[in-house]
Amino acid sequence: MNKTFRVALTATLPVMAGYLVLGMAFGLLMTDKGFAAGWAVLMSVFVYAGSMQFVGAGLLAGGASLASAALMTLLVNARHLCYGLSMLRPYRDAGAMKPYLIFALTDETYSLVCSPSLPPEVDSRWYYFWVSLLDQCYWVAGTAAGCFLGSALPFDTTGVDFAMTALFLVIFLEQWEKAKSHLPALLGLGAAGVCLLVFGPSSFLIPAMVCIVAGLLALRPLLTKGGSQ
Amino acid sequence: MSHTLALIAVMATVTIALRFLPFLLFEKHTPGVVLYLGELLPCAVMAMLVVYCFKGVQLTATPHGLPELAAAALVILLHRWRHNTLLSVLGGTAAYMMLLHIFA
Numbered sequence: 001m002n003k004t005f006r007v008a009l010t011a012t013l014p015v016m017a018g019y020l021v022l023g024m025a026f027g028l029l030m031t032d033k034g035f036a037a038g039w040a041v042l043m044s045v046f047v048y049a050g051s052m053q054f055v056g057a058g059l060l061a062g063g064a065s066l067a068s069a070a071l072m073t074l075l076v077n078a079r080h081l082c083y084g085l086s087m088l089r090p091y092r093d094a095g096a097m098k099p100y101l102i103f104a105l106t107d108e109t110y111s112l113v114c115s116p117s118l119p120p121e122v123d124s125r126w127y128y129f130w131v132s133l134l135d136q137c138y139w140v141a142g143t144a145a146g147c148f149l150g151s152a153l154p155f156d157t158t159g160v161d162f163a164m165t166a167l168f169l170v171i172f173l174e175q176w177e178k179a180k181s182h183l184p185a186l187l188g189l190g191a192a193g194v195c196l197l198v199f200g201p202s203s204f205l206i207p208a209m210v211c212i213v214a215g216l217l218a219l220r221p222l223l224t225k226g227g228s229q
Numbered sequence: 230m231s232h233t234l235a236l237i238a239v240m241a242t243v244t245i246a247l248r249f250l251p252f253l254l255f256e257k258h259t260p261g262v263v264l265y266l267g268e269l270l271p272c273a274v275m276a277m278l279v280v281y282c283f284k285g286v287q288l289t290a291t292p293h294g295l296p297e298l299a300a301a302a303l304v305i306l307l308h309r310w311r312h313n314t315l316l317s318v319l320g321g322t323a324a325y326m327m328l329l330h331i332f333a
Contacts, residue, residue, distance in 0.1 A: 014318040039233065046241040056240050060233055069236050073243035080244070082274055084251030086267040088259060091252070102248050107278060114271040159326035165282035165297075166304045166321035170314050172275045173305065184269045188276025201284040205277070212273045216266060223269065 004122045008130035011116065015108045016138045018164030023142020026053055030147065033061040037147035044143040048136060049106060052076045079209050083110045090114075090124070097129045104132040106139075108164065111171045115178070181223055187215045296328035 023044065030040035039060070043053050055076055059069050083105050090113065091101055105113075112131045118124055176185055191211035195204040216223075255263050283301075286294040304321035311317070 010315065013315060017318075017322065035233075039237070043237055043240070047237060047244055049240075049244050052240060052244060056236070059240075060236055063232060064236065066235060066239050069239045070243050073240045074247070077244050077247050079274070080247045081251055082266075082270050084248060085255075085263060086270045086274075088251060088255055088263070088267055098252075102252055103245060105248050111275065111278070114275075159296075159329045160322065162297075162300060162325040163318055163322045165279075165301070166318040166325075167314070168275060168278050168282055169301060169304050169321075170308050170317050172279050173308050175272045175275055179272055184272040185276045188273030189280060191273075192277040192280035196280060196284055204284070205281065208277050208280075209274075212270070212277065213266065216269055216273065217262070220262070220265060224265065 003119075004126045005130050007118065007122050008127050008134060011112050011127075012131055012134045012138070014163045014167035015112065015135050018108065018161050018167070019135060019138035020142040020145070021161045022050060022164075023139045024146030024149070026050075026057070027143045027146020027148075028150065029054065029057050030143075031150065033057055035060065037144060040143050040147050041140060044140045045136075048104065048139065049077055049080075050108075050139075075203075075206060078206055079107075080105065082209060082213070083107075083114075086114055091128070094125050094128065097125065101128055101132050104136050106135065108167070109135045111168060115171075115175060117174075183219060183223060184216060187219070188212055191215060292332040296325055296332055299328060300325035 026044070027037070027040050030043075031037070035057075043056060047053055047056060052073055055072060056069070059072065064072075084102065087102075087105065087110070091098055094101055109132050112135075113128050116124075116127065118127060172185070176182065179185060188208075192204065192208045195208040195211060198204070199207050259267075283294075283297060286297050288294050300321045303324050304317050307320045308314075308317040
């Protein structure tokens with residue numbers, strides 16, 4: 001196994017735990033709603049967006065109109081615009097892998113590629129590629145397992161998906177320690193907290209995102225003064 | 230069935246469009262303000278995703294979010310101590326699963 005693959009595999013282990021469990025939950029949900037395994041796997045391969053797929057299962061079951069499905073997807077996934085913005089530079093020289101890297105940029109993959117501290121001998125482009133591909137493999141494998149195993153799992157997995165929460169916390173801590181200013185992180189916490197209270201758990205991400213971008217723009221004179229770009 | 234296929238195609242297309250849009254718009258020429266946002270957004274967005282993970286916690290009903298808070302505190306302590314991502318994630322997750330059993 002080459003070094004880059006090993007580093008990528010290690011980095012994705014927490015996502016493996018989270019994606020297998022959530023993927024299974026998605027597979028179960030689709031089976032519950034009466035869809036054959038193929039449909040669930042098709043969504044995990046081509047839509048590949050966790051929370052949207054859970055919403056999507058409801059849309060499929062209810063026979064929603066194409067327009068409302070498009071609008072719902074737009075709202076649930078609008079945050080991905082921001083992920084792209086911060087990967088413009090890192091993905092600039094990714095060559096032939098680039099379309100796949102962009103396609104596979106989920107929340108969890110983003111968390112692993114947005115500011116990794118890689119050993120010098122690791123090729124960052126291949127790290128991005130393996131992280132993206134491994135994560136999607138976990139997700140698709142989880143989905144298929146959920147469809148076929150159903151609820152007949154031999155062990156109690158309740159709470160395993162906390163691995164993803166823990167991973168996000170760890171990445172947040174690392175960014176906090178590296179950051180020149182804590183204002184962006186505090187802004188993110190504050191905006192998300194307030195929007196969660198105001199808009200409720202199912203619709204706070206978009207307003208939070210808007211507040212964060214607006215806040216960062218307003219703070220630009222302050223945050224660029226200290227010599228950062 | 231063809232409607233199901235069409236719905237999946239629509240969801241896939243909109244998701245892909247959102248992911249590609251920033252690259253299509255700013256690939257050739259990236260304005261300074263976009264670079265600035267690209268640099269500082271990760272910190273703010275990760276903070277938002279952390280809040281997102283805790284959105285389902287019920288503070289007013291037992292166990293008042295205690296398993297989540299305790300496990301999160303353990304993750305923070307472990308990480309400040311060893312700075313080992315796997316250790317922090319495994320420790321926090323194992324503690325959380327145990328706490329769920331205790332409070333269940």
